[in-house]
Amino acid sequence: KQQAPSKPIMTSPKINKLDTEEHVADALAAYVGDLSAKSIANHGSFSVVLSGGSLIDTMRKLVQPPYVGKIDWKNWLIFWLDERVVPLDHPDSNYKLANDGFLSKVPIPKANIYPIKENLSPEKAAEEYEERLKQLVANKKLKTSAITGMAKFDLMLLGMGPDGHVASLFCWHFQRFEKKKWVTFITDSPKPPPPRITFTFPLINSASEIAMVVTGEDAADAVKVTLGEHADYGYPLPVQKVKPEGGYTWFLDKEATSLLK
Ligand SMILES: O=C(O)[C@H](O)[C@@H](O)[C@H](O)[C@H](O)COP(=O)(O)O
Numbered sequence: 001k002q003q004a005p006s007k008p009i010m011t012s013p014k015i016n017k018l019d020t021e022e023h024v025a026d027a028l029a030a031y032v033g034d035l036s037a038k039s040i041a042n043h044g045s046f047s048v049v050l051s052g053g054s055l056i057d058t059m060r061k062l063v064q065p066p067y068v069g070k071i072d073w074k075n076w077l078i079f080w081l082d083e084r085v086v087p088l089d090h091p092d093s094n095y096k097l098a099n100d101g102f103l104s105k106v107p108i109p110k111a112n113i114y115p116i117k118e119n120l121s122p123e124k125a126a127e128e129y130e131e132r133l134k135q136l137v138a139n140k141k142l143k144t145s146a147i148t149g150m151a152k153f154d155l156m157l158l159g160m161g162p163d164g165h166v167a168s169l170f171c172w173h174f175q176r177f178e179k180k181k182w183v184t185f186i187t188d189s190p191k192p193p194p195p196r197i198t199f200t201f202p203l204i205n206s207a208s209e210i211a212m213v214v215t216g217e218d219a220a221d222a223v224k225v226t227l228g229e230h231a232d233y234g235y236p237l238p239v240q241k242v243k244p245e246g247g248y249t250w251f252l253d254k255e256a257t258s259l260l261k
Pocket residue numbers: 051052053054055081082083084094158159160161162165166167168191
């Protein structure tokens with residue numbers, strides 16, 4: 001009979017099982033607002049890494065009262081966990097998605113927003129982004145993880161696809177095994193568009209806090225594999241490689257948790 005490994009695969013995350021997506025949006029705004037205040041009080045800035053997908057819409061409460069007027073936006077720094085290699089005004093751009101739905105509505109200084117550089121190949125765009133992050137660490141604008149030596153962001157906001165991918169780290173694609181690079185690239189992403197750059201797991205797991213924001217019934221199978229009773233058996237889903245050295249908090253709605261016991 002197969003025995004479950006004695007050590008759990010994941011660090012124990014805090015799991016918020018909420019009712020509807022609206023409740024997830026409320027809880028996420030309260031969590032981000034609180035972390036922003038704590039980070040800025042602690043070291044004067046709040047470095048936030050955004051995903052694409054449904055996350056930006058679920059962040060909508062932050063640009064509404066009471067949060068919008070209370071948050072110290074001028075000390076936020078914005079980065080992307082993954083980005084599609086397209087012009088920044090292209091409908092597929094994660095920068096455009098975030099700008100239209102979030103960044104254009106809050107007074108974050110433009111100099112604090114770090115989109116990818118346009119007109120580079122995926123490989124060059126990844127190298128350039130990694131270099132920029134290293135500069136920010138060297139200039140002490142970003143903290144460093146004592147464990148990995150990589151940038152230590154205050155908050156990474158992750159979504160998860162129905163296939164269990166996070167960032168642009170997919171099943172059956174080697175990028176998810178990268179150990180040295182901070183940022184890598186993919187030219188055949190199964191989720192369109194194919195050319196992307198993406199943070200690697202060592203960089204993701206160096207963060208101070210990771211929030212995993214997952215809603216809708218499409219996610220229910222991968223949520224069951226990741227958080228269900230057999231999670232310790234170790235399936236090959238990229239989401240299971242999220243094992244942060246810092247805090248880890250899930251925000252889920254009823255549909256996403258519908259297959260959990
Ligand atoms: O560029 C992207 O495609 C996203 O950054 C991606 O990694 C996203 O977070 C997941 O695919 C979940 O997307 P949903 O929240 O829309 O399911």
